[in-house]
Amino acid sequence: MKSLPFIDLVIVIAYLVGMVGVGIYFSRNNTSADQFTKASGKIPGWAIGISIYATFLSSNTFLGVPGKAYGSNWNSFVFSLSMPFAAWVATKFFIPFYRNTGAVSAYTHLEERFGPWARTYAVVCFLLTQLARMGSIFFGIALSLQALTGYPMSTIMIVVGICIVLYTVMGGMEAVIWTEVVQGVIKTVGAFVILYLVVSGMEGGLPKIMEIGKANDKFSLGSFAPDFTQASFWVVLLYGFFMNLNNFGMDQNYVQRYHTTSSIKEAASSVWLCVYLYLPVSLIFFLLGSCLYAYYQSNPELLNIVRMQVATERLPNGSSQAIAQLASTLTPADYGDKVMPHFMVTKVPVGLLGLIIAAIMSAAMSTISSGMNASATVFSVDIYQKYIKSNLSQKESLRLLYIATTVFGLLGMITGIAMIGVKSVLDVWWMLSGIFAGGMLGLFLLGIVSRSTKNTEALTATLIGIVVIIWMTFSSQLPDKYEYLRNPLHQNMIMVVGTLTIFLTGMLLTKLKGKTQPEEEVLANKH
Numbered sequence: 001m002k003s004l005p006f007i008d009l010v011i012v013i014a015y016l017v018g019m020v021g022v023g024i025y026f027s028r029n030n031t032s033a034d035q036f037t038k039a040s041g042k043i044p045g046w047a048i049g050i051s052i053y054a055t056f057l058s059s060n061t062f063l064g065v066p067g068k069a070y071g072s073n074w075n076s077f078v079f080s081l082s083m084p085f086a087a088w089v090a091t092k093f094f095i096p097f098y099r100n101t102g103a104v105s106a107y108t109h110l111e112e113r114f115g116p117w118a119r120t121y122a123v124v125c126f127l128l129t130q131l132a133r134m135g136s137i138f139f140g141i142a143l144s145l146q147a148l149t150g151y152p153m154s155t156i157m158i159v160v161g162i163c164i165v166l167y168t169v170m171g172g173m174e175a176v177i178w179t180e181v182v183q184g185v186i187k188t189v190g191a192f193v194i195l196y197l198v199v200s201g202m203e204g205g206l207p208k209i210m211e212i213g214k215a216n217d218k219f220s221l222g223s224f225a226p227d228f229t230q231a232s233f234w235v236v237l238l239y240g241f242f243m244n245l246n247n248f249g250m251d252q253n254y255v256q257r258y259h260t261t262s263s264i265k266e267a268a269s270s271v272w273l274c275v276y277l278y279l280p281v282s283l284i285f286f287l288l289g290s291c292l293y294a295y296y297q298s299n300p301e302l303l304n305i306v307r308m309q310v311a312t313e314r315l316p317n318g319s320s321q322a323i324a325q326l327a328s329t330l331t332p333a334d335y336g337d338k339v340m341p342h343f344m345v346t347k348v349p350v351g352l353l354g355l356i357i358a359a360i361m362s363a364a365m366s367t368i369s370s371g372m373n374a375s376a377t378v379f380s381v382d383i384y385q386k387y388i389k390s391n392l393s394q395k396e397s398l399r400l401l402y403i404a405t406t407v408f409g410l411l412g413m414i415t416g417i418a419m420i421g422v423k424s425v426l427d428v429w430w431m432l433s434g435i436f437a438g439g440m441l442g443l444f445l446l447g448i449v450s451r452s453t454k455n456t457e458a459l460t461a462t463l464i465g466i467v468v469i470i471w472m473t474f475s476s477q478l479p480d481k482y483e484y485l486r487n488p489l490h491q492n493m494i495m496v497v498g499t500l501t502i503f504l505t506g507m508l509l510t511k512l513k514g515k516t517q518p519e520e521e522v523l524a525n526k527h
Contacts, residue, residue, distance in 0.1 A: 011354025023167025026175040033397035036172035045266035049273025051177045054184035058367035069289025071336030075222035080282040082240030090248035091268040105381040106255040113447040114458040123382045125440040138416025141364035144341040161413040168369040183362035190359025198291040212294035239492035246441045252374035310335045376404035442502025457509040465502035
């Protein structure tokens with residue numbers, strides 16, 4: 001970080017040292033696996049609420065949302081609007097269910113209902129989702145810090161990754177939660193600081209921003225027509241509801257935290273606190289994207305560097321003429337993710353830049369650390385103790401959690417490095433999470449709602465659902481002569497259709513089996 005002014009460098013180093021220091025402080029308490037994964041159930045509800053909010057407010061939000069709003073409009077904000085509906089379902093049904101079972105893993109229940117295959121399937125889906133999430137967040141933080149420091153993206157991911165691994169491994173769940181409380185505050189302050197700098201630097205201020213935004217349809221929530229082939233209001237609302245239901249209802253990141261509070265009421269209040277915080281703050285990030293659009297529309301010459309940077313990344317071995325030609329054809333959607341880092345490099349004053357970098361790091365570190373802890377817990381409980389060795393001593397359990405946490409942190413880092421060069425962070429994360437989470441949520445809902453569904457019906461429904469998800473995801477690659485076989489729906493509908501396919505197919509098969517069984521019983525009685 002040699003290119004950073006000394007004051008900003010001190011702020012960034014102090015932040016990183018502070019986070020590692022929290023891990024060292026809480027490492028004294030980590031004497032058991034229960035403490036490492038659940039913090040012994042002693043964390044106050046308000047801290048859990050801020051912690052969940054900090055996990056939601058990742059670098060995908062911090063960088064991807066302004067980039068998305070810059071390149072298109074506020075359509076993705078509908079995702080946030082769906083959160084209260086999902087939170088209501090989670091607090092009414094899922095939280096009491098988990099607290100009453102007492103199982104730290106969200107997936108133990110699936111084995112009890114449908115057998116080992118169901119638990120294994122959900123675990124694999126969860127771990128793949130976590131790698132996609134951690135990778136996209138590592139990528140997001142490297143994208144911005146590369147612009148701010150000039151260091152290669154892979155180097156940034158490695159440095160930040162090592163710091164996250166250190167405090168997450170040493171401090172366990174308690175360190176994850178309390179660092180997230182601090183990180184939640186830092187990144188919220190950072191967002192307001194950037195917004196203030198953009199608005200104050202804009203000639204004409206907020207009225208001019210609103211004028212340019214309205215003229216370019218920047219505040220639209222998408223089409224309200226019942227169209228499921230594009231990202232209409234209804235597509236994003238449905239996707240958001242199912243994705244948030246998956247987050248609150250069966251994502252190990254969140255389920256694990258329900259066990260860290262002292263009661264069901266505290267756990268439920270933490271979810272609602274997250275919703276009350278995230279809704280207005282996510283709106284700030286969309287407003288920030290629209291403000292940046294207006295700012296650069298008023299100063300178009302500033303965009304030349306951004307366009308050239310994106311064109312160079314896309315044509316790493318291209319001639320200067322080819323790069324310049326590509327740069328001239330790029331649209332706002334192509335370079336939206338690069339605009340906020342560019343603004344920070346050129347317009348944020350010394351002293352504040354260190355705070356902004358700390359905010360971006362906070363946005364990434366909070367989500368990655370909880371993902372590492374949750375992935376390690378799931379691996380330990382649902383894979384290692386299930387298939388390899390069940391009777392682990394406390395010392396062996398802790399060692400396993402330490403190793404698994406480190407490995408998942410490194411795998412997330414490698415996934416992030418593999419994502420270098422993608423067009424939109426938010427789009428990639430939404431697509432990957434929709435693919436992996438769709439089948440998992442459908443199976444879980446089937447297990448809770450339909451008590452009469454058995455192993456055979458659940459397995460058949462899941463296999464059908466997986467086929468549908470694979471077809472919806474990859475059918476766009478089919479040759480033109482098979483165009484009629486392509487998925488006509490928008491990619492965000494993969495999550496929705498995949499979930500409903502498994503749930504409704506399972507319900508239908510259960511009903512059909514219920515009808516045939518009485519007939520068989522009658523025939524048996526006659527004989």
